[in-house]
Amino acid sequence: MVILETRGLKYSYPDGTAAVKGVDIKLKKGKRIAFVGKNGSGKSTLFLLLNGTLKPAEGKIFYDGRELVYNQASLREIRKNVGIVFQNSDDQVFAPTVYQDVAFGPVNLGYSKAEIEKKVNGTLEYFGLSGLKDKPPHHLSGGQKKRVAIAGIVAMDPQAIILDEPLASLDPVGADELLDVLHELNHMGTSLIISTHDVDLAYSWADYVFFMVDGEVIGEGTPDEVFQDDELLRQANLKRPVTFDIYKEIERRGLAHGNRQPRTVPEIVETLKPPELMWVEVPPETREGDILNLGVLHGEYALHCPYEAVNARVLHIHEGNWAIVELTRHGIKAGGILIYDMDRFDPADFDDFLEKENIDIVGAMGKKSKLMAEKNSLCVDISTGVIDRTILMALCGKRCMIITSGGMIPHSMKRINEYIDRSGIALNVTVLNGN
Numbered sequence: 001m002v003i004l005e006t007r008g009l010k011y012s013y014p015d016g017t018a019a020v021k022g023v024d025i026k027l028k029k030g031k032r033i034a035f036v037g038k039n040g041s042g043k044s045t046l047f048l049l050l051n052g053t054l055k056p057a058e059g060k061i062f063y064d065g066r067e068l069v070y071n072q073a074s075l076r077e078i079r080k081n082v083g084i085v086f087q088n089s090d091d092q093v094f095a096p097t098v099y100q101d102v103a104f105g106p107v108n109l110g111y112s113k114a115e116i117e118k119k120v121n122g123t124l125e126y127f128g129l130s131g132l133k134d135k136p137p138h139h140l141s142g143g144q145k146k147r148v149a150i151a152g153i154v155a156m157d158p159q160a161i162i163l164d165e166p167l168a169s170l171d172p173v174g175a176d177e178l179l180d181v182l183h184e185l186n187h188m189g190t191s192l193i194i195s196t197h198d199v200d201l202a203y204s205w206a207d208y209v210f211f212m213v214d215g216e217v218i219g220e221g222t223p224d225e226v227f228q229d230d231e232l233l234r235q236a237n238l239k240r241p242v243t244f245d246i247y248k249e250i251e252r253r254g255l256a257h258g259n260r261q262p263r264t265v266p267e268i269v270e271t272l273k274p275p276e277l278m279w280v281e282v283p284p285e286t287r288e289g290d291i292l293n294l295g296v297l298h299g300e301y302a303l304h305c306p307y308e309a310v311n312a313r314v315l316h317i318h319e320g321n322w323a324i325v326e327l328t329r330h331g332i333k334a335g336g337i338l339i340y341d342m343d344r345f346d347p348a349d350f351d352d353f354l355e356k357e358n359i360d361i362v363g364a365m366g367k368k369s370k371l372m373a374e375k376n377s378l379c380v381d382i383s384t385g386v387i388d389r390t391i392l393m394a395l396c397g398k399r400c401m402i403i404t405s406g407g408m409i410p411h412s413m414k415r416i417n418e419y420i421d422r423s424g425i426a427l428n429v430t431v432l433n434g435n
């Protein structure tokens, strides 16, 4: 199903700059879509056209199959359903207080007073903004303003959200938190459309990518398709994503197995083929052909190795009790991942859970759970890249707990289960205190 479509879309600014020069695109519902292109390639202008803020000189836009006709009803429909978060939050956040700013959309949509209050307070809490609700937005930091801008859009429950360079003004932790929020919104069905220069972000995050150059779309496809097209990258003046390059090098050296192009760190780890042969020191009575149990791998290697125990067949005994062994592995020593629902947080029980479940690592996902962890002095080991990093830790046999809440719970389960399905590694994942 296509949520937004453009046909022959053209736009020039009053000074004559042709910013969008005939764009034909179809954006599928429920997807994460990235527009990648260098400065001035027309991404922001296209976005302003997509939600009716600008009117094209030529061409048509369709929302959910209906043509945008630029009368009040049609514009109202598209602006309610396709929210846009501007690159510069100062263009968006202008009400006297944060609360009023986030309430702006719901008020305009005619929600009742009680609905507005519920919606705005819920959204502020979700974005970790409750403590700032009475502040004037112009007293906030760039990252905080960005969160207010996004909260204001999310409070209108749009079908699609367009975000122009969403991570641009955020610090690394803030960027990571926003990505979690975007993953969750997408998990709940919101279509997401972002622009970025960041090829690593587009590669790891998007389901579908468009490359823009000089007001035109010059290529589109899945991240794997577009980022391995060197000619397309050259035309778009873009480089390959780092994970892509690392994997190509792993592949070139014959260290990769599996036939999937990895896009995240756990996926790269999964493709690494462990060495077959190894030098080990063996007990003096060892004979060629013996099977040794080398036990669990330790150190740096074990951190990246999903295997519990390593058996080795002795191929050749060398002087000084050193032998060449061929490794065979059995068993998979994956720890577990437990999810703790912070909406049901009970301080009295929490420590009991940690002890009873032998938790080694705690990861906090989402602003709300991080704030709750801080307030209750909970010890948090991982607060960015929580899903990927807990998977990596679980693969090393650690028992991990993700503390999170609301829609982040099914979202986390989904991402971990996707990893389990693809890798075939039996990681246990359960919600500890949920329904």
Ligand SMILES: Nc1ncnc2c1ncn2[C@@H]1O[C@H](COP(=O)(O)OP(=O)(O)OP(=O)(O)O)[C@@H](O)[C@H]1O
Pocket (backbone or CB within 6 Å): 013, 014, 015, 017, 018, 019, 037, 038, 039, 040, 041, 042, 043, 044, 045, 046, 087
């Ligand atoms: N208000 C304006 N008046 C005149 N020209 C404009 C205006 N806004 C943008 N442009 C021009 O339109 C072209 C496309 O700009 P646009 O902002 O859409 O690109 P972009 O890909 O979003 O760039 P960036 O990555 O830097 O945000 C550029 O040549 C830019 O200079």
